Amino acid sequence: MAQDWPLWEVFVRSRGGLSHRHVGSVHAPDPEIALRHARDTYTRRMEGISLWVVPSAQIVASDPADDAAMFDPAADKVYRHPTFYSIPDDVTHI
Amino acid sequence: MYTTELSKTTNVASTEDPDKLAAFEARVAADEFIEPKDWMPEAYRRTLTRQISQHAHSEIVGMLPEGNWITRAPSLRRKAILLAKVQDEAGHGLYLYSAAETLGTSREQMIEALHSGKAKYSTIFNYPTLTWADIGAIGWLVDGAAIMNQVPLQRTSYGPYARAMVRVCKEESFHQRQGYEIMMAMCAGTADQKRMAQDALNRWWWPSLMMFGPPDADSPNTAQSMRWRIKRETNDELRQKFVDITVPQAAALGLSIPDPALRWNEAKGGHDYGDVDWEEFYAVVRGEGPVAKERIKARRDAWEEGAWVRDAAAAYAAKRNRKAEAA
Ligand SMILES: [Fe+2]
Ligand SMILES: [Fe+2]
Numbered sequence: 001m002a003q004d005w006p007l008w009e010v011f012v013r014s015r016g017g018l019s020h021r022h023v024g025s026v027h028a029p030d031p032e033i034a035l036r037h038a039r040d041t042y043t044r045r046m047e048g049i050s051l052w053v054v055p056s057a058q059i060v061a062s063d064p065a066d067d068a069a070m071f072d073p074a075a076d077k078v079y080r081h082p083t084f085y086s087i088p089d090d091v092t093h094i
Numbered sequence: 095m096y097t098t099e100l101s102k103t104t105n106v107a108s109t110e111d112p113d114k115l116a117a118f119e120a121r122v123a124a125d126e127f128i129e130p131k132d133w134m135p136e137a138y139r140r141t142l143t144r145q146i147s148q149h150a151h152s153e154i155v156g157m158l159p160e161g162n163w164i165t166r167a168p169s170l171r172r173k174a175i176l177l178a179k180v181q182d183e184a185g186h187g188l189y190l191y192s193a194a195e196t197l198g199t200s201r202e203q204m205i206e207a208l209h210s211g212k213a214k215y216s217t218i219f220n221y222p223t224l225t226w227a228d229i230g231a232i233g234w235l236v237d238g239a240a241i242m243n244q245v246p247l248q249r250t251s252y253g254p255y256a257r258a259m260v261r262v263c264k265e266e267s268f269h270q271r272q273g274y275e276i277m278m279a280m281c282a283g284t285a286d287q288k289r290m291a292q293d294a295l296n297r298w299w300w301p302s303l304m305m306f307g308p309p310d311a312d313s314p315n316t317a318q319s320m321r322w323r324i325k326r327e328t329n330d331e332l333r334q335k336f337v338d339i340t341v342p343q344a345a346a347l348g349l350s351i352p353d354p355a356l357r358w359n360e361a362k363g364g365h366d367y368g369d370v371d372w373e374e375f376y377a378v379v380r381g382e383g384p385v386a387k388e389r390i391k392a393r394r395d396a397w398e399e400g401a402w403v404r405d406a407a408a409a410y411a412a413k414r415n416r417k418a419e420a421a
Contacts, residue, residue: 004202005408007195024258025192027201029404029411041188044181045265064131 007056008034010041012048020052028053110135122323127253130196138322141315143197145324146255147204150190151215154208155389157183159223160232168226175272176229182269186262193254209394217375218305220383227280227287227294233273235295235302235340241266242336243306251323274343281347288348295344296352303367304375306333312372337365 005027011020023042028034034053043051062070078084087094114133121128128134157180164180167173191201207213218236223229244266247259280291307329310316319325337356344351355368378386 004200005404024189024261025195026188029407030414033407040181041185044178044185061131064129064133 005029008038008053009056009059010038011052011054012042013050014048016049020050023047025056026053119321122251122321125249125323126251127256128251129253138324139197141319141322142252142255142324143194143199146190146194146197146252146258147199147207148214148216150187150194150204151208151213152219153183153187153190155215155219155393156236157187158389158392159219159221160229162223163226163229166226167229172276179233179269179272182265186258186265189258189261190255193252193258196254205397209390209397211381211390214379216305217378217383218301220378220386220389221297221301222385224297225290225294227277227290228298230273230276230280230291231294231298233269233271234277234343235273235298236305237266237269237273238340239302239305239336241270242332246326246332249323249326277347277349281349291347292349295349299352300370300374303333303336303370304372304378306330306336308372308375309370334364337367341365 006029007025007027008031009025010023012023013020026034026037026041028037031053035051038051038053042048074080115135118128118134118138128138160176160180160183164173164176167176191204194204195201204213208215218239223232241263244259244263248256248263250256250259277291277294280287307313310328310330313329316325316328320328341351341356353368355366357366358364359366377383383389
């Protein structure tokens with residue numbers, strides 16, 4: 001039996017002004033067929049106006065085991081949020 | 095249930111790291127989603143792979159009983175609707191295969207398991223579609239039962255499975271409504287048409303109840319699956335809900351459900367219903383369904399007859415890659 005075709009990740013822009021969003025994946029031998037399969041699989045009901053397909057092998061992902069090292073340092077930097085600063089009530093437009 | 099083998103033992107091996115296992119159980123208990131690269135116990139991975147791939151196979155094999163009527167749909171409107179429904183089922187199969195692949199089993203392995211008869215799919219698709227009314231009954235009852243099963247799975251613990259279920263559920267509701275509409279048309283038609291509708295209900299009622307799987311007492315792994323949020327309601331709970339919502343729908347059609355024991359039970363606030371023939375269910379699970387052999391043969395033939403298309407596409411891709419490298 002032949003090998004599975006390569007896997008592609010599918011991204012759909014649902015309407016103008018919005019980003020493409022990941023919706024799933026398809027197997028396909030080449031980019032054109034990947035687009036056609038993505039169209040048939042993920043946009044049968046006007047879900048989008050634009051499609052991206054990206055070879056899954058090209059995606060670099062962070063490792064869940066490193067979550068703490070990657071994302072926790074942000075947790076104690078509350079001064080990055082506007083609510084960290086208290087300004088008197090009678091000072092407005094700030 | 096679209097999966098029939100959940101009663102297989104899921105022994106959580108004592109070889110798992112107890113700290114990791116405890117952390118995993120806590121995440122699931124807190125209704126967090128587990129994603130493909132997260133640590134998970136082997137038994138969770140195995141059970142989910144079996145459940146999702148069986149679900150995928152059910153969608154794919156489920157195209158066959160209805161596909162049987164596409165060329166003979168009674169009008170262009172009905173034909174367009176049936177084509178769209180069957181195409182949706184192909185899509186459902188693909189979403190689910192993709193979700194199962196994230197657990198480490200390849201598409202090829204799953205297809206091979208289906209074609210060799212090793213993998214199971216829902217027993218319901220091993221019954222024949224004898225008349226056009228069967229297409230109505232399938233949409234109404236079979237898709238109805240599938241919705242009942244799939245809605246709670248939108249909150250299942252495995253992220254890719256839950257997301258696939260959200261898409262599936264969005265698409266499923268038209269399937270049930272178009273089926274019910276076919277039944278309405280037949281019940282408002284000639285006496286013969288109404289008889290066909292009643293005959294279809296008679297044949298599909300019990301197999302539809304079997305779709306939820308064996309009674310809770312005979313589903314030893316339900317507790318484990320519920321704890322892991324792979325399953326969110328028991329077989330009997332879902333079956334009861336299905337009976338309770340379907341009874342008035344049958345009444346609205348003027349059809350009678352083929353169960354003399356069926357009656358409203360005020361005390362429990364639900365219907366009592368007769369015993370399901372579980373012998374028949376287990377026989378179909380074992381592969382003795384009326385058209386089980388035909389179904390697998392149809393899948394294998396489709397796979398083999400499409401081989402030249404896949405080969406041509408692969409050869410074209412290889413040629414392109416060679417040219418790209420040379421350039
Ligand atoms: Fe479906
Ligand atoms: Fe459906």
